[in-house]
Amino acid sequence: xxxxxxSEPTRIGRRxxxxxxxAAPVLTVAADLATEAVxxxxxxxxxxxxxxxxxxxxxxxxLILAGTPTANMLVLQVERxxxxxxxxxxxxxxxxxxxxxxMLVAEELDVPLDQVVVTLSDARxxxxxxxxxGGSNSIRSLYTPVRTAAATARARVVAAAxxxxxxxxxxxxxxxxxxxxxxxxxxxxxxxxxAAARSTLAIGEVRLKPEAQxxxxxxxxxxxxxxxxxxxxxxxxxxxxVPGAMPTMVRRPPTINGTVRAITNEAAVRAMPGVLAxxxxxxxxxxxxxxxxxxxxAKNALQVTWNGGTVDNLSDVDIRxxxxxxxxxxxxxxxxxxxxxxxxxxxFVSHAPMETNSAIADVRGDSAEIWAGLKSPxxxxxxxxQAIGLPVDKVTVHVVQGGGSFGxxxxxxxxxxxxxxxxxxxxxxxxxxxRIDDMRHGRARAASHHKIxxxxxxxxxxxxxxxxxxxxxxxxxxxGEILTATAAHLPVAGNLSFAQTxxxxxxKSPYNFGVTTQLLNxxxxxxxxxxxxxxxxxxxxxxxxxxxxxxxxxxxxxxxAFRREFLKTDRQxxxxxxVASAGNWGxxxxxxFAQGVAVHDEYKxxxxxxxxxxxxxxxxxRVVKAVIAADVGRPIxxxxxxAQLLGGLTDAISTTLRAGLHIDKGLPLEGSxxxxxxxxxxxxxxxxxxxxxxxxxxxxxxxELGLPAxxxxxxxAYTCATGxxxxxxxxxxxVDFDPFPR
Amino acid sequence: MPNYTFSVNGKTVTVDxxxxxxxxxxxxxxxxxKGPKYGCGxxxxxxxxxHLDGEKINPCVVPVSEAEGREVTTxxxxxxxxxxxxxxxxxxxxxxxxxxxxQPGQIMAAVALLKKTRNPTDAEIDEIENxxxxxxxxxxxxxxxxAAAKM
Numbered sequence: 001x002x003x004x005x006x007s008e009p010t011r012i013g014r015r016x017x018x019x020x021x022x023a024a025p026v027l028t029v030a031a032d033l034a035t036e037a038v039x040x041x042x043x044x045x046x047x048x049x050x051x052x053x054x055x056x057x058x059x060x061x062x063l064i065l066a067g068t069p070t071a072n073m074l075v076l077q078v079e080r081x082x083x084x085x086x087x088x089x090x091x092x093x094x095x096x097x098x099x100x101x102x103m104l105v106a107e108e109l110d111v112p113l114d115q116v117v118v119t120l121s122d123a124r125x126x127x128x129x130x131x132x133x134g135g136s137n138s139i140r141s142l143y144t145p146v147r148t149a150a151a152t153a154r155a156r157v158v159a160a161a162x163x164x165x166x167x168x169x170x171x172x173x174x175x176x177x178x179x180x181x182x183x184x185x186x187x188x189x190x191x192x193x194x195a196a197a198r199s200t201l202a203i204g205e206v207r208l209k210p211e212a213q214x215x216x217x218x219x220x221x222x223x224x225x226x227x228x229x230x231x232x233x234x235x236x237x238x239x240x241x242v243p244g245a246m247p248t249m250v251r252r253p254p255t256i257n258g259t260v261r262a263i264t265n266e267a268a269v270r271a272m273p274g275v276l277a278x279x280x281x282x283x284x285x286x287x288x289x290x291x292x293x294x295x296x297x298a299k300n301a302l303q304v305t306w307n308g309g310t311v312d313n314l315s316d317v318d319i320r321x322x323x324x325x326x327x328x329x330x331x332x333x334x335x336x337x338x339x340x341x342x343x344x345x346x347x348f349v350s351h352a353p354m355e356t357n358s359a360i361a362d363v364r365g366d367s368a369e370i371w372a373g374l375k376s377p378x379x380x381x382x383x384x385x386q387a388i389g390l391p392v393d394k395v396t397v398h399v400v401q402g403g404g405s406f407g408x409x410x411x412x413x414x415x416x417x418x419x420x421x422x423x424x425x426x427x428x429x430x431x432x433x434x435r436i437d438d439m440r441h442g443r444a445r446a447a448s449h450h451k452i453x454x455x456x457x458x459x460x461x462x463x464x465x466x467x468x469x470x471x472x473x474x475x476x477x478x479x480g481e482i483l484t485a486t487a488a489h490l491p492v493a494g495n496l497s498f499a500q501t502x503x504x505x506x507x508k509s510p511y512n513f514g515v516t517t518q519l520l521n522x523x524x525x526x527x528x529x530x531x532x533x534x535x536x537x538x539x540x541x542x543x544x545x546x547x548x549x550x551x552x553x554x555x556x557x558x559x560x561a562f563r564r565e566f567l568k569t570d571r572q573x574x575x576x577x578x579v580a581s582a583g584n585w586g587x588x589x590x591x592x593f594a595q596g597v598a599v600h601d602e603y604k605x606x607x608x609x610x611x612x613x614x615x616x617x618x619x620x621x622r623v624v625k626a627v628i629a630a631d632v633g634r635p636i637x638x639x640x641x642x643a644q645l646l647g648g649l650t651d652a653i654s655t656t657l658r659a660g661l662h663i664d665k666g667l668p669l670e671g672s673x674x675x676x677x678x679x680x681x682x683x684x685x686x687x688x689x690x691x692x693x694x695x696x697x698x699x700x701x702x703x704e705l706g707l708p709a710x711x712x713x714x715x716x717a718y719t720c721a722t723g724x725x726x727x728x729x730x731x732x733x734x735v736d737f738d739p740f741p742r
Numbered sequence: 743m744p745n746y747t748f749s750v751n752g753k754t755v756t757v758d759x760x761x762x763x764x765x766x767x768x769x770x771x772x773x774x775x776k777g778p779k780y781g782c783g784x785x786x787x788x789x790x791x792x793h794l795d796g797e798k799i800n801p802c803v804v805p806v807s808e809a810e811g812r813e814v815t816t817x818x819x820x821x822x823x824x825x826x827x828x829x830x831x832x833x834x835x836x837x838x839x840x841x842x843x844x845q846p847g848q849i850m851a852a853v854a855l856l857k858k859t860r861n862p863t864d865a866e867i868d869e870i871e872n873x874x875x876x877x878x879x880x881x882x883x884x885x886x887x888x889a890a891a892k893m
Contacts, residue, residue, distance in 0.1 A: 093841055094839075094840035094841025094842065094843075094876050095840070096840070222834060222837040223837060223839060225839075225842065226833070226834050226837060226838075226839055227834065228842075229839040229842030229845050230817075230826070230830045230833045230834060230838075230839065230845060230846075230849060231777075231817065231818065231820075231821060231826070231830065232776070232777025232778075232816065232817035232818045232846045233777075233818075234842050235776070236779075236843060238770075238776075238780070239776040241774070247767075247771055273743070273760055274760075290771065291759075291763060291767040291768075291771035291772065292767050292770070292771060292780065293763045293764050293766075293767035293771075294760075294763070294767075296783065352875055353841070353843075353875055354779070354781050354787070354789055354841065354843040354844045354873065354874075354875045354876075355779070355781075355841070355843045356780070356781070402841065403779070403841045403842070403843030404840075404841040404843060404875050404876055405841075406875075432780065434783065435781060435782040435783065435784075435786075435787070639837055643837065643840055643876075643878070643881070646877060646878065646880055646881065647840060647876050647877040647878070648877075649877065650874075650876075650877020650878075650879060651877060653877075654877075672782050672784060672786050672787070673781075673782060673786050673787050673873045674784075674786045678873060678875060679877065679879070680870075680871055680872075680873060680879075681867060681868050681869075681870050681871070681872075681879050681882065681883065682868035682869070682871075684877075684879040684880060685880065686864050686880075686883065688880040
């Protein structure tokens with residue numbers, strides 16, 4: 001959308017962020033993305049542990065660096081009606097990014113928050129790596145560029161007001177979306193925007209507002225779309241009215257990646273009430289009807305014979321066997337020291353966002369238009385163009401606000417499928433996956449097996465080895481565009497090197513446990529996996545936090561005191577101290593109840609979680625209280641951050657205690673929330689306290705931070721309450737339902 | 743196909759639909775009422791929770807024929823013009839929503855609960871089965887407590 005820059009760039013700040021004036025009738029500013037990796041912190045050692053790769057450069061840094069060469073990433077426009085419009089090349093799926101970025105604009109431009117409008121950009125191929133929403137990198141990558149764009153816009157409206165009033169810019173102040181003179185004259189930004197857009201306008205030095213003067217950033221703020229959400233006005237993909245796009249569903253195979261052999265009752269199904277069209281696509285048989293109710297009836301009535309899928313003979317027991325065989329051996333023999341060994345298994349977990357996989361597609365002979373909730377819209381656009389045989393620039397991909405993601409919407413399978421159906425049917429379609437299909441043929445967090453060995457002597461931990469064997473996590477969305485997505489498809493290095501990069505740049509131990517090694521080995525199974533909130537960390541770090549409790553017990557130390565002693569940084573100790581005091585650590589609990597605690601450090605942020613569990617019935621435990629503290633360096637919206645931590649806690653309660661997928665002969669058994677036991681109100685604590693530590697640096701990542709510590713805390717509390725150390729997760733995981741027919 | 747006439751958020755509507763078409767699809771696909779959401783289609787996730795003659799229902803499993811001559815209220819019908827229902831106000835005050843997809847159903851379930859009991863206990867709040875995959879349950883609980891205190 002941005003025209004080529006009209007002006008010489010304006011350089012801002014010591015790091016030299018660039019902004020450009022875009023030729024437009026109203027003030028339009030584009031900002032570059034550029035940043036530098038933050039230097040690693042130093043460890044004050046007990047038995048010092050060398051920094052892990054994730055200590056030096058983490059995944060967020062890599063995503064940020066990958067995006068560095070792309071210009072005009074952000075476009076900010078001051079409208080004549082005083083509204084300020086930011087086009088954001090990211091997805092909003094509930095994580096609160098539109099609110100946080102609106103706050104940055106409001107802060108830097110001195111404009112009321114409700115005058116800032118943030119919209120999600122269409123797929124913009126020129127952004128290359130820079131339109132991926134993931135890795136908890138959004139605020140980290142946007143914090144300075146958004147403020148820079150807004151600061152440049154502010155300098156321009158001030159310069160325009162200076163001309164109008166004949167008052168030097170230095171004597172003007174901005175407040176409430178207007179420029180004011182000392183003698184009481186003022187002009188709204190909307191009045192000034194045309195003059196501020198002139199390329200000949202002289203502006204002085206552009207300076208970012210000092211963080212000490214922030215009064216929007218850092219203040220708890222409600223979501224900008226909250227009112228639309230509580231009144232039913234928020235529009236998701238399936239709520240959009242695209243002319244002619246009728247309800248469409250797909251009959252899917254009885255096993256993952258099966259394909260259609262033949263339909264035996266096509267004429268009868270075409271004649272069913274409301275049915276408009278039917279087509280065979282690579283993933284199954286698509287039916288379009290007047291209503292989704294009729295599309296569902298028709299797809300259920302189809303009689304189809306199927307070709308086999310990619311994992312037809314595979315069940316949980318086989319997968320677990322493969323994972324156990326794949327775990328790499330330990331290096332340290334437990335001969336001369338005391339040691340602990342522990343093993344853990346984690347089941348597959350469905351992302352299961354409330355809004356099932358869905359997309360609208362209108363594919364014509366010479367162009368196509370797509371609407372969907374997409375976290376990697378560029379590679380979606382490129383792949384769809386290839387699949388339907390159109391040049392990339394003839395495919396328009398709109399990013400729609402999504403009803404949850406948790407990693408799921410990194411994949412664009414619904415958008416691709418909708419495009420294929422639209423092409424085959426020669427009509428626009430509104431595609432919705434059924435919940436059963438979403439759970440069985442959608443994406444899932446890969447199952448994993450963990451082997452941990454720690455050695456200790458004389459009160460010190462000498463070595464800590466963690467061997468992770470995981471079903472392959474699919475990263476074939478690459479960094480969001482076709483080049484790296486293609487690299488991830490290559491057979492040799494391919495997905496595994498991506499997986500290793502993600503593992504090594506996210507997983508690290510916050511403790512000085514001597515020689516620490518964390519290694520991943522993946523088993524490539526052709527299943528639909530994908531990054532799930534906190535990717536490897538939920539299981540990997542969750543398991544480690546259980547071993548930390550085990551070590552504390554072996555060394556005869558209290559779990560909090562032990563962690564305090566071995567944590568690497570004061571920030572980590574501070575969040576631990578916060579939950580220990582606020583949560584009254586060590587208080588006496590009735591029989592069957594217990595406390596548990598854990599710490600996690602990732603994405604330049606750290607958190608501690610303390611829970612109390614009621615496990616009087618070990619088969620039906622409930623987390624009754626949680627106390628969480630998080631240090632994210634610089635919180636933008638503490639209220640949104642607390643929401644993310646609450647979400648991480650609920651994810652941890654679910655996946656630790658009850659929610660997972662059983663794989664049986666090539667298909668998950670679970671098909672709805674009555675079977676996949678994601679927590680309900682009755683499973684969650686009635687007392688939750690979440691503390692956000694004061695700002696002390698640059699913004700760190702927050703969206704995925706909460707989950708791993710909560711997993712550890714809940715498992716530790718369960719162990720303490722029941723006297724039984726769980727080794728397989730979710731802890732209570734029977735097939736307590738009749739599976740839906742395949 | 744038969745015609746069914748009923749009221750949706752105070753407005754009389756007539757739809758031409760098969761008798762067994764779930765009310766959810768009559769609302770969404772025929773009447774353009776998009777507040778109630780699909781999440782499961784089998785009365786499990788409760789994202790579509792609405793009211794029929796003031797009683798909580800899940801339109802994904804209620805045939806449209808059952809609505810004949812009755813009053814359907816969806817999330818869109820809860821506010822009086824610009825004036826929000828106290829439960830909606832409480833939702834804003836607690837900033838409950840994350841992705842927001844389940845929240846119309848959560849709010850309609852909370853309104854139904856508060857109609858039944860003015861001061862719900864934790865155990866009564868626990869009985870709300872609506873799934874929130876973003877995990878906002880604690881804020882939902884706080885919002886219900888707050889709305890109860892104000893109503």
